[in-house]
Amino acid sequence: MTRYLPTPSPEATHDAAVFWSWCRKRELRFQQCVACGRFRHPPMPFCPHCHSGDAQWMPADGEARLFSYTVVHHAVSEKLRPYVPYNIAIVEFPRLRVRLVSNIVGLPADRLKIGMALRLVWQESDDGTPLPLFKEETPG
Numbered sequence: 001m002t003r004y005l006p007t008p009s010p011e012a013t014h015d016a017a018v019f020w021s022w023c024r025k026r027e028l029r030f031q032q033c034v035a036c037g038r039f040r041h042p043p044m045p046f047c048p049h050c051h052s053g054d055a056q057w058m059p060a061d062g063e064a065r066l067f068s069y070t071v072v073h074h075a076v077s078e079k080l081r082p083y084v085p086y087n088i089a090i091v092e093f094p095r096l097r098v099r100l101v102s103n104i105v106g107l108p109a110d111r112l113k114i115g116m117a118l119r120l121v122w123q124e125s126d127d128g129t130p131l132p133l134f135k136e137e138t139p140g
């Protein structure tokens, strides 16, 4: 499998660090509010719905689909030049009602379709951190 994009930015918050520590175990998990049961992403210290600070990290539901995407044709830095054109995708987990910014791999841009079913795949970044990326879900 070829590498997609370089290492992600450094973690800005404690909650983001927890998210990435699960990723390093190749587990995609989202915060779920213990008080109201809603999921949230990106990681944050309080529930945006009920303001509770109690959360647990639950495995992502298997069902994912493409909510939106864009295709980048002009590299914003030299480091990204070898990767253009590349996509930036918003992946939705309908049951959990959360969305994740990621990339769709293994598919040319003209085959990306809003609503298409996706499957999680892990791909290591330059520093070895597994990144949660997505492929087209194929029947069977």
Ligand SMILES: [Zn+2]
Residues within 6 Å of the ligand: 033, 034, 035, 036, 037, 038, 047, 048, 049, 050, 051, 052
């Ligand atoms: Zn809540």
